[in-house]
Amino acid sequence: MSRVEIRNLRKTYSVPGGSQVVALQDFSLDIATGEFICLLGPSGCGKTTALNIVAGLLKQSGGEVRVDERKVTGPGPDRAYVFQDYALFPWLTVAENVAFGLESQGWQKTPRLERARAILAVMGLDKFADAFPKQLSGGMRQRVSIARALAVNPKVLLMDEPFAALDAFTRAQLQDELLSIWEALNKTVLFVTHNIDEAVQLADRIVVMTSRPGRMKLVVENDLPRPRDVTSPAYLERVNQVRASLGEEMGLGHHKTYRGLADILGAGVPAPAQEGASHVAN
Amino acid sequence: MSPIDATPATVAEHGPRSVMDRLRGPRATRFAHAAVGYLFLVGVILLWHLAASTGIYPRHLLPTPMEVAQAVREAFADGDLIHNVMRSLERQVVGYVASVIVGLPLGLVVGWSRWTQSALQTTIRIIYPIPGVAWVPLAILWFGLGFKSIIFAIFITAVFPILVNTAAGVAAIDEQYIRVVKVFGTKPLRAFLRVVIPAAMPFILTGLRLGYGTGWRVIISAEILAATDGLGFMIDNARWQLRPDLVIGGMLIIGIVGLLVETVFFDWLERRTIGRWGMQRTD
Incomplete structure (x- = not known):
């Protein structure tokens, strides 16, 4: 069976001054083959740290990660990574970018570009195979980056807030496309996000994380049938459930009044609106 | 989809x-x-x-601009000007190519390894501010008057901007590109050719351009001191003949030939590479 086992992962950093900061601790997770997992939490909760350790980009301070029983000691062809900022090479064409993983594995030019073009064709990007990344929009760049990760046929897809920089419409389309790819290939996906809606939409299980120090707070089984209807009561209830579990993290229930601010700005009470003020529309 | x-x-x-x-x-x-x-x-x-x-x-x-134009026309007509331009360009090309062959690979190595950076930094910092023309007396002692001395002066002038900028470009490479290389397990040589060099291209081009420009400026000075032909020699010789029209005309030719290569050639090179990739430096 092909699966990811994460055992008691811990990561500490030394900061200037000699003290240690705990970025991640007590992180354990068993991911089944073909399972879609979202790591959800605020920034600084260690979710990307956990992802990078699984990727082999970062060394853990303690614990271990196994993919198909094999201990992770560094990056490997069984795992591919999709970066938040796409990380495409501007000097390579779209097809060459998609083929970069294959090139790194020693594939010859013709077969690797053929494979890249075939993948791009399925994703409706074949028109842009010979374009440079700068000619593409953010959404298309991220799709190329996903194609690059898929091209090496990894067992596990690691994704670090891949859609965070996109507008809401493009994000919705890419989420849809990612699910189509996932259903077609049955890849195991570990997906980091800070977007509750995104997690509920995509994941089989949502790992809710908490910061300072980064650790797991709870795991939400997200068994809503697919395709998920984002307007259904069950969906909204799930979103609310996750949101409530994140409540403290989001600072909810600690409403601040900021009374002093008005004093600093020289107005104890709100000033009446002025006639003809020109900056109102801004 | x-x-x-x-x-x-x-x-x-x-x-x-x-x-x-x-x-x-x-x-x-x-x-x-x-x-x-x-x-x-x-x-x-x-x-x-x-x-x-x-x-x-x-x-x-x-002299008036017309008199200068007339002097240039005469020098052109008797073949003197063309000969001197070609001699200067020949020296420039030989010296510059040598400095690229040495400076570029060395810059890549220096930028890649923090140890070579630390090792070379202090030495380079002292040598870098020495103007190319200050090498000419030493070059004349070593190689005598003529071709070799001038080549040496251009080489030593052009090699440092190329080396220093290339090294800076490699050292400044975006962390995300390194992470892609790690994730896909790209072998070092391939990573170097396919990722590191293109990523450093904006800096490398700056270095090549600067190296060429400073080389061209030095060649003229070196020819004044150590040559019997070339544009530098031509304007110095015109001074001895009390021909300010030819001095100014020669200076303008030096400027125009420099402009043609520095902007026309390097602009073209930039458009073909980092311009096409959308990687222009904003400075």
Whole structure:
């Protein structure tokens, strides 16, 4: 069976001054083959740290990660990574970018570009195979980056807030496309996000994380049938459930009044609106 | 699955804009800016003509633009000018190519390894500010007057901007590119050729351009000190003949030949590479 086992992962950093900061601790997770997992939490909760350790980009301070029983000691062809900022090479064409993983594995030019073009064709990007990344929009760049990760046929897809920089419409389309790819290939996906809606939409299980120090707070089984209807009561209830579990993290229930601010700005009470003020529309 | 927002973005199709333009909003047209540039040049030549023809400054020291043009035409007609231009360019090409062959690979190595950086930094910092022409006396002692000395001076001048900028480009490589290389397990040599060098390209091109420019400036000085032909020799020789028209004409030729290569060639190279990739440096 092909699966990811994460055992008691811990990561500490030394900061200037000699003290240690705990970025991640007590992180354990068993991911089944073909399972879609979202790591959800605020920034600084260690979710990307956990992802990078699984990727082999970062060394853990303690614990271990196994993919198909094999201990992770560094990056490997069984795992591919999709970066938040796409990380495409501007000097390579779209097809060459998609083929970069294959090139790194020693594939010859013709077969690797053929494979890249075939993948791009399925994703409706074949028109842009010979374009440079700068000619593409953010959404298309991220799709190329996903194609690059898929091209090496990894067992596990690691994704670090891949859609965070996109507008809401493009994000919705890419989420849809990612699910189509996932259903077609049955890849195991570990997906980091800070977007509750995104997690509920995509994941089989949502790992809710908490910061300072980064650790797991709870795991939400997200068994809503697919395709998920984002307007259904069950969906909204799930979103609310996750949101409530994140409540403290989001600072909810600690409403601040900021009374002093008005004093600093020289107005104890709100000033009446002025006639003809020109900056109102801004 | 249908393609998403399948229109190429039109960013980066506009050239660099000055801060003034960006603050003011609608920018003056490209044509108007070019016209202002040429008008100013015409104004300078006109002022020069006035200064020379009215005799404010002694005529035998400051010839008019027309007299300078006439001197250049004569030098061109008797083949002298072409010969000297070719000699200077020949030295420039040989010295410059040598400095690229040495400076580029060395810069890549220095930029790649923190140890070589630490090892070389102090030495380079002391040698870098020495003007190329200051190497000429030593070169004459070592190689005698002529070709070798001049080549040495160009080489030593051009090699440092190339080396230093290339090293800076490699050292400044975006962390995300390194992570892609790690994730896909790219072998070091391939990573170097396919990722590190193109990523450092904006800096490398700056170094190549600077190296060429400083090399060209030094060659003229070196020819004044250590040659019997070339453009530097030509203007120095014209001084001995009390021919300010030929001195100024030669200087203008030096400027124009430099301009042609430095801007025309390197602009072309930049458009073919980092321009096409959308990687222009903003400075």
